[in-house]
Amino acid sequence: MDNIEAIYARLKENETITKKFYSVESKILSILNFKDFLEGLLTSIRDTFHVPYVWITLIKHTEVEELMNTMSVSDALKEKTNLIDRDYFIRLIDNDVTPLLANQDLKPFYKLLPPNQKYLIKSIAIAPISLDGEIIGSLNQGDISPDRYSPRIDTSLLEQLAVKVSLCLSNVTAHEKLKYFAYHDPLTELLNRRVMEKILNREFIRSKRYQKVLSVVFMDIDDFKIINDSYGHDVGDDVLKYLAKSLIGGTRDTDVVARFAGDEFVIILPETDPEKAALLIHRIQENLKTKPYTKGKLTLTISISSGIASTFESTIENPDALLKAADNRLYDSKKIKKTSAT
Numbered sequence: 001m002d003n004i005e006a007i008y009a010r011l012k013e014n015e016t017i018t019k020k021f022y023s024v025e026s027k028i029l030s031i032l033n034f035k036d037f038l039e040g041l042l043t044s045i046r047d048t049f050h051v052p053y054v055w056i057t058l059i060k061h062t063e064v065e066e067l068m069n070t071m072s073v074s075d076a077l078k079e080k081t082n083l084i085d086r087d088y089f090i091r092l093i094d095n096d097v098t099p100l101l102a103n104q105d106l107k108p109f110y111k112l113l114p115p116n117q118k119y120l121i122k123s124i125a126i127a128p129i130s131l132d133g134e135i136i137g138s139l140n141q142g143d144i145s146p147d148r149y150s151p152r153i154d155t156s157l158l159e160q161l162a163v164k165v166s167l168c169l170s171n172v173t174a175h176e177k178l179k180y181f182a183y184h185d186p187l188t189e190l191l192n193r194r195v196m197e198k199i200l201n202r203e204f205i206r207s208k209r210y211q212k213v214l215s216v217v218f219m220d221i222d223d224f225k226i227i228n229d230s231y232g233h234d235v236g237d238d239v240l241k242y243l244a245k246s247l248i249g250g251t252r253d254t255d256v257v258a259r260f261a262g263d264e265f266v267i268i269l270p271e272t273d274p275e276k277a278a279l280l281i282h283r284i285q286e287n288l289k290t291k292p293y294t295k296g297k298l299t300l301t302i303s304i305s306s307g308i309a310s311t312f313e314s315t316i317e318n319p320d321a322l323l324k325a326a327d328n329r330l331y332d333s334k335k336i337k338k339t340s341a342t
Contacts, residue, residue, distance in 0.1 A: 020048045032175040053142035055080040057112045062136040082114040099127040099155040103146040123149035127162035185259040188244035196258035204319040207311045215277040217267040218326035219306035224263040242293045250284040277308045305333045
């Protein structure tokens with residue numbers, strides 16, 4: 001009789017746990033926003049199962065980490081996320097997607113813990129998660145009780161949750177990538193022309209309303225066709241990405257850098273007069289000289305030509321005229337360079 005009651009009690013407990021897992025799954029299945037997905041997942045597990053420590057470990061240099069780097073995530077999410085080297089993580093889980101439970105010799109698992117956080121853990125559950133078949137990290141739970149995640153406990157429900165999380169993560173990642181590249185150039189990951197034109201229109205209106213100068217720089221890469229023809233389009237693409245990083249590194253957070261088309265780029269500089277804009281371009285040019293593009297044995301010193309226009313010019317009455325003036329001055333600059341070279 002006692003055995004029957006014990007079995008019945010166990011069945012009821014399993015039923016309760018199953019309902020809790022279903023509750024967590026229901027809350028995350030419809031979320032397509034990356035930040036909300038991770039925050040919702042961690043919060044749901046913590047609140048539903050009353051787990052004191054729930055966090056995500058991500059392998060470095062995966063698509064998910066790169067995606068996180070492109071968006072602003074909350075401090076709370078950062079505190080519950082940790083990055084780890086692939087080789088160490090794969091060795092730790094023995095390259096297996098089956099959840100791992102441990103309550104002894106926990107020191108090897110400390111590298112999974114978020115940095116600068118105090119986790120008083122006596123047992124841990126590690127559920128590997130995947131993206132398109134590749135292990136990219138784990139969903140982790142920790143407790144101060146050594147019995148909470150004892151290795152003898154069945155992990156089938158936790159494994160099912162990890163599978164659902166992996167599927168949701170794939171959907172969320174695909175959705176976020178589509179949204180990201182609606183605003184960004186796929187090659188350089190700078191803002192694209194359509195978004196740049198909207199920002200330019202907004203900044204132009206603000207400049208006129210508050211009588212603050214706005215400058216625009218239109219630029220391109222000198223002899224870019226020769227680079228493509230001589231070294232191939234792969235090198236040409238690399239050079240475009242190299243310049244994009246140089247432009248981002250040489251500008252302020254308030255400046256806007258965009259790829260216009262081909263090897264043409266635009267920088268929008270709020271509250272910046274033409275003289276300061278020229279100094280900025282000079283610094284970028286000097287940086288390109290001191291840090292040339294390299295690939296294997298190939299070294300190329302990249303130079304740019306540019307044209308600058310500002311809203312303080314009386315002939316400029318709208319954003320299109322501002323951009324056109326900068327473009328015309330770029331053309332004049334290239335003509336002068338060609339004349340000087342002959």
